[in-house]
């Protein structure tokens with residue numbers, strides 16, 4: 001089972017994905033947690049590249065997809081063994097940031113996503129929804145995507161994705177406390193483990 005966490009920078013998805021990982025591990029579930037970009041040695045190098053340079057949006061897109069292609073080599077066998085994989089960002093990030101945010105063609109991004117994932121899809125996606133102004137206040141470090149206007153487009157893009165696939169994407173109000181958000185996530189997953 002593949003579970004993904006999505007949301008703009010500062011939405012709390014890294015904290016929540018770690019909490020879910022610990023929660024499931026304590027219950028004896030075979031569970032793995034990776035983040036994108038990264039999660040493999042090559043992927044971590046690609047992450048460094050992405051974080052170190054001002055890159056053309058097309059370069060950015062291809063590097064995120066390259067990191068994902070490497071990560072799939074690790075994730076696919078785990079899913080085939082029936083284990084649980086939690087991803088802190090996945091294909092929706094590329095649609096939201098490079099597509100809705102940077103204005104690159106959404107269909108092209110969908111095709112690239114399909115190419116690198118070979119059709120691997122999340123069973124459930126937790127979208128932590130938050131106003132960019134609130135999210136930016138929470139961020140300790142600057143990121144390459146901390147322009148409020150860009151984050152507004154990214155957030156709207158995420159909401160479009162959630163509207164189009166309500167059976168997969170669970171939209172969560174991330175302006176609430178860490179506890180409240182986590183309790184929503186656990187209630188949603190109740191009965192699945």
Ligand code: TMP
Nearest residue numbers: 009036037064089093094097098143145
């Ligand atoms: P992180 O801060 O959640 O680790 O993500 C790193 C940054 O990369 C974050 O600002 C979002 C961005 N990103 C994209 O723009 N496209 C993608 O496909 C992914 C996975 C991340």
